Amino acid sequence: MKYVDEYRDADTARALSTAITALCEPGRRYSFMEICGGHTHTIYKHGLEDHLPEQITLVHGPGCPVCVIPMGRVDDAIALARNPDVILTSFGDMLRIPGGNGSFLDAKAEGADIRMVYSPLDSLKVARQNPDKRVVFFAIGFETSTPSTAMTILRARAEGLTNFSVFCNHVRVCPAITAILESDDLRLDGFVGPGHVSTVIGCEPYEYVPRDYGKPIVTSGFEPLDILDSIRRLLVQLAEGRCEVENEYARVVPWEGNPKALAVIDQVMEVRDTFEWRGLGWIPESAMKLRDEFAAFDAERTFTVPGLRIADPPACQCGEVLRGLIKPWECGVFGTACTPETPIGTCMVSSEGACAAYYNFGRFSRSRVREATQA
Amino acid sequence: MCLGIPGEVMSFLEDSDLAMVSVEGVQRAVNIGLLREEADGPLDLRPGDWILIHVGFALSKIDEQEAKKSLNWLTGVGDAYTDELDALAASDIT
Numbered sequence: 173m174k175y176v177d178e179y180r181d182a183d184t185a186r187a188l189s190t191a192i193t194a195l196c197e198p199g200r201r202y203s204f205m206e207i208c209g210g211h212t213h214t215i216y217k218h219g220l221e222d223h224l225p226e227q228i229t230l231v232h233g234p235g236c237p238v239c240v241i242p243m244g245r246v247d248d249a250i251a252l253a254r255n256p257d258v259i260l261t262s263f264g265d266m267l268r269i270p271g272g273n274g275s276f277l278d279a280k281a282e283g284a285d286i287r288m289v290y291s292p293l294d295s296l297k298v299a300r301q302n303p304d305k306r307v308v309f310f311a312i313g314f315e316t317s318t319p320s321t322a323m324t325i326l327r328a329r330a331e332g333l334t335n336f337s338v339f340c341n342h343v344r345v346c347p348a349i350t351a352i353l354e355s356d357d358l359r360l361d362g363f364v365g366p367g368h369v370s371t372v373i374g375c376e377p378y379e380y381v382p383r384d385y386g387k388p389i390v391t392s393g394f395e396p397l398d399i400l401d402s403i404r405r406l407l408v409q410l411a412e413g414r415c416e417v418e419n420e421y422a423r424v425v426p427w428e429g430n431p432k433a434l435a436v437i438d439q440v441m442e443v444r445d446t447f448e449w450r451g452l453g454w455i456p457e458s459a460m461k462l463r464d465e466f467a468a469f470d471a472e473r474t475f476t477v478p479g480l481r482i483a484d485p486p487a488c489q490c491g492e493v494l495r496g497l498i499k500p501w502e503c504g505v506f507g508t509a510c511t512p513e514t515p516i517g518t519c520m521v522s523s524e525g526a527c528a529a530y531y532n533f534g535r536f537s538r539s540r541v542r543e544a545t546q547a
Numbered sequence: 548m549c550l551g552i553p554g555e556v557m558s559f560l561e562d563s564d565l566a567m568v569s570v571e572g573v574q575r576a577v578n579i580g581l582l583r584e585e586a587d588g589p590l591d592l593r594p595g596d597w598i599l600i601h602v603g604f605a606l607s608k609i610d611e612q613e614a615k616k617s618l619n620w621l622t623g624v625g626d627a628y629t630d631e632l633d634a635l636a637a638s639d640i641t
Binding site for chain 2: 237263264291292293313395423424
């Protein structure tokens with residue numbers, strides 16, 4: 173009980189662990205997917221799998237936005253950044269993500285003007301300070317981040333800025349869940365639903381998951397106790413024959429989400445017909461683009477973007493990891509050719525990627541070492 | 548960038564949707580426009596309140612106990628959190 177003892181609420185953790193064990197039907201196996209990379213991080217950091225019965229498998233999902241960005245979009249952005257008139261701004265998480273021919277950091281070392289920002293609003297400031305340059309913000313993220321980009325575009329329009337645009341890569345969580353549910357490769361019993369995404373979209377958008385696919389989903393907070401309680405709630409639903417959306421993270425997530433954030437997204441953006449995800453391929457209606465009214469702020473319309481399509485490196489199995497088909501340590505290059513210092517795949521770059529989380533924490537867990545040894 | 552960071556509202560900047568917010572002792576401007584239900588609607592926010600911040604925007608109001616829980620979780624995240632705090636410290640959206 174090494175890790176549980178470290179929790180502030182060790183007794184609660186033990187009680188949850190006991191309840192989870194009692195709820196499992198003898199002989200039945202359970203697979204639950206946590207969608208969000210933050211949850212994956214908590215699971216490995218706190219060794220949560222070691223405190224679940226062996227009947228329960230936690231499958232790590234595609235909820236790390238920089239992990240699912242396809243190499244072609246990285247290369248497209250680098251092509252924009254190589255334009256001498258352009259300053260490309262990006263969140264720090266993206267800088268080391270490999271494209272087909274290097275990362276943003278590599279392009280920067282070769283002379284491209286690529287700058288790290290904390291907020292899209294920092295990009296606006298760069299645009300104001302550099303009126304002779306065209307500033308392109310590499311917008312990325314699930315619905316948590318999308319309203320921030322939309323608000324920034326509205327601000328740019330209100331200020332009359334003409335040298336600011338967005339290369340929009342905002343993705344939507346529900347189509348990714350659907351793609352996983354439609355996959356023949358994976359049998360899941362339920363989902364631990366994302367936390368921060370749900371502060372924006374609320375819980376209603378997940379209602380199709382129990383209704384159409386017969387799988388319960390519990391929106392969860394990020395602490396170890398939250399995740400254990402969410403797993404317990406999934407098991408209670410299964411034991412009682414219920415199948416619903418539940419909100420374990422109600423202290424932060426309103427059922428209806430953030431109405432202002434949803435309205436701002438809808439004002440500025442619309443759903444794309446399709447978008448490519450690393451490892452998951454093309455998923456219908458899985459991303460956002462700017463509405464025609466905001467074309468002047470859309471880098472895909474104000475620049476000629478190459479539209480590159482690059483296959484992932486053959487040795488890299490991020491695709492299988494993102495679809496939950498293999499565990500990080502089952503990838504052929506995990507921990508050898510691919511480490512956080514020399515990543516081949518995105519899942520090893522981002523701290524929320526399953527491979528990096530497992531490399532940094534999970535590999536030290538006794539049961540995982542045993543599994544890996546037996547594999 | 549995926550992290551939501553709790554911050555305590557210290558004061559409001561006039562004629563803008565910005566508030567000065569203290570995050571781990573560092574004060575930075577944060578956009579609070581997403582907490583309004585309507586564009587020019589009232590804002591139920593005052594100094595001493597806690598908010599969850601994501602890439603320079605307040606996503607939701609939280610209570611102090613939740614803020615402390617989040618900070619405890621974030622501290623355990625390690626580099627991703629310290630990198631985010633460094634990025635926030637370098638941010639200036641005023």
